[in-house]
Amino acid sequence: MNLLAVKQRFGIIGRSQKLDQALDKALRVAGTEMTVLITGESGVGKEVFSRIIHSLSPRKHNNFIAVNTGAIPSGTINSELFGHKKGAFTGATTDRKGYFETVDSGTIFLDEIGEMPIDTQAYLLRVLESGEYLPVGESKPRKTDVRVIAATNVSLEENIKSGRFREDLYYRLNTINIQVPALRDRPEDIYMLFRKFAVDFAEKYRSEPIHLDEKSRQILEQYTWPGNIRELKNVAEQISVLAEDRFVDAEQLVRIVPNLLNRNLPMLHSSRNKGGNGNDFQEREILYKLLFDMKNDLNDLKGLVFELIKDNNLRVNDLSGVRTLLSSPPESVIGNRNTENGYIRKNSDAEREEFNYPRAEYNPPSENYRKNQPIILHSDSTEGNFAETEDLDEELSLMEMEKRFIKKALIKHRGKRKDAAEELGISERTLYRKIKEYELADKF
Numbered sequence: 001m002n003l004l005a006v007k008q009r010f011g012i013i014g015r016s017q018k019l020d021q022a023l024d025k026a027l028r029v030a031g032t033e034m035t036v037l038i039t040g041e042s043g044v045g046k047e048v049f050s051r052i053i054h055s056l057s058p059r060k061h062n063n064f065i066a067v068n069t070g071a072i073p074s075g076t077i078n079s080e081l082f083g084h085k086k087g088a089f090t091g092a093t094t095d096r097k098g099y100f101e102t103v104d105s106g107t108i109f110l111d112e113i114g115e116m117p118i119d120t121q122a123y124l125l126r127v128l129e130s131g132e133y134l135p136v137g138e139s140k141p142r143k144t145d146v147r148v149i150a151a152t153n154v155s156l157e158e159n160i161k162s163g164r165f166r167e168d169l170y171y172r173l174n175t176i177n178i179q180v181p182a183l184r185d186r187p188e189d190i191y192m193l194f195r196k197f198a199v200d201f202a203e204k205y206r207s208e209p210i211h212l213d214e215k216s217r218q219i220l221e222q223y224t225w226p227g228n229i230r231e232l233k234n235v236a237e238q239i240s241v242l243a244e245d246r247f248v249d250a251e252q253l254v255r256i257v258p259n260l261l262n263r264n265l266p267m268l269h270s271s272r273n274k275g276g277n278g279n280d281f282q283e284r285e286i287l288y289k290l291l292f293d294m295k296n297d298l299n300d301l302k303g304l305v306f307e308l309i310k311d312n313n314l315r316v317n318d319l320s321g322v323r324t325l326l327s328s329p330p331e332s333v334i335g336n337r338n339t340e341n342g343y344i345r346k347n348s349d350a351e352r353e354e355f356n357y358p359r360a361e362y363n364p365p366s367e368n369y370r371k372n373q374p375i376i377l378h379s380d381s382t383e384g385n386f387a388e389t390e391d392l393d394e395e396l397s398l399m400e401m402e403k404r405f406i407k408k409a410l411i412k413h414r415g416k417r418k419d420a421a422e423e424l425g426i427s428e429r430t431l432y433r434k435i436k437e438y439e440l441a442d443k444f
Contacts, residue, residue, distance in 0.1 A: 001027065001056065010052055012045075013193050016186030022049070022178050029176045030056035035128060037113075037173045038151040040180030043228030046151040049178060050109040053149060063106035065099055070115030077120050079136050088137025100133055100144045113150040113173065114159050118166065124148075125169045148173070183225040183232060190221050193229065197236035208246045210239055215250040223260050235260070403438045406431070410440070 003023055006012065012023070029036055030053045038046045047066055054064045072080050079088075083098030099108055110116070116124070127133050128148060132141040150173050159165035183190065194212070202209040212220070225231055235257050239248060242256050254261060405424065413419040421431040435441050 003027070006052065006056075010048060010055075012048065013196050014186055014189035015192075016181065016189050018181035019186055019189065022180050023052075025176070025178050026052050027056065029053065029178075031058065033147060035147070035173055035175045036149045036178060037176070038149065038178045038180060040151075040153060041182045041226075041228055042153045043230035044180045044182055045229055046153075046180055047109065047111060049180060050107075050149045050151065054107040054109075054147075057107070057147070059105065059107050059147060063103040064109070065103050065106070066109040066111060067099055068111045069120075070112030074117045074120075077117060078123060081120065082123060082133045082135050084136035085138045088135075092137070098133075098135065100127060100146055101142070103146055104144050105146075107147045107149060110148060110150045112152060114152040114154040114156055114165060116165075118164070121166045121169050125166065125172060128169075128172050183228040184223075187221045190225075190232065191217050193232055194220060194236050197233050198240055201237050201240040205240065207240070210243055211247050212253065213247070213249050216248055216253045219250055219253060219260050223262070402434070403440075406434055406438065407440065407443075410435075 003020055006023060006027065007014075012019075026049050036050075036053060038049050040046050050066065051064065054060060067081070069077065079092075079096065079098065081098050081100055083096050083101055084092050086092055086095050110124075123133060127144065127146070131143055131145060133144060134141050156165050156170050156174075160167045160170060191212075195209075198209045227234070239253065239256055243252060245252070406420070409420040409423045410417070413423065417431055417435070418428055421428040424431065426434075
């Protein structure tokens, strides 16, 4: 059966490539007896995929049951799944068959498997490995032939790290993994689904189907839909009932469902939070971006130095850092000059690949070329290196510095004390006093 036939049979609407990939994997695994783990956010339709797998499997004529393990209290879940014997606990007045017994030879869909208690996980692992289980209060194991399809909307890897899920059970369940895409990852399907829901509600409430203008469609497609298809269906029902006109514009749409303008931007959370998959990745992404920006700034600085040396035909003598830059320019130099900043912009290999930047060819100057260029940095030491310390003979007292500045200002303005005072930022009277104090009157 091809994808189009499956979509028509099970009422699946959408042309997203990610959706088609998930459906194709479900079709390929349906005819086997392999255990399947379906992952995806709440409301994406994981149960629909489990029914597709069962309906196209050799067990299609046998029983199918969907069990939300997260909704069953931990004190009764073992009894619900595996049954119990009369008198096993208070209130057990009769023997009871569990789901694994009632759907023998069929398929059981265990939704929200990440919420299953640890002790129940041990029971389930035994069923998956040997086909045996123990009803509560019974010592003799029973056999069952059930295909298990599990689903979760949380990260089981994170649950393993926090001790809430058995690692051996995870690898036993995750034989085949089907990732159902979130609605925000298939924006091309949003309006198609909305139209389907609008027609269904029009028939239900005996009214004309609603229509959206172009701007309203954009609002739907730009919303992040944290509740996925379930939330979209609720929005379609609200608009079908509350809209005054059958043609809904953006203003009326937002008035009925104002939260459609929310963008639900991601926030950083601790990875210890329940179901916190992807939070560590968000933090790392911010750190990586910061590091890449720092690297780009450093490359820009190196590029500027390189350009100054190259454009001015300068030669560097015995200064290892600059000589290295001259003989080997920054690793990501390309031949495009940034006209905005006035120097060459550096890009990584990944950036070149993404934007198709040309790779610059750089040939270091020959030794003869270097010898003929002026030396801008030179060491007088015999070893060709700078001394570790440098002695300064000049006096660094404030009085000497003040005297030096006054002399420079008077020389610059050829003895015109008014102009010199303005240059120094002091009054002319103060300048006269300083000239007398430093005995400069006879010199200017």
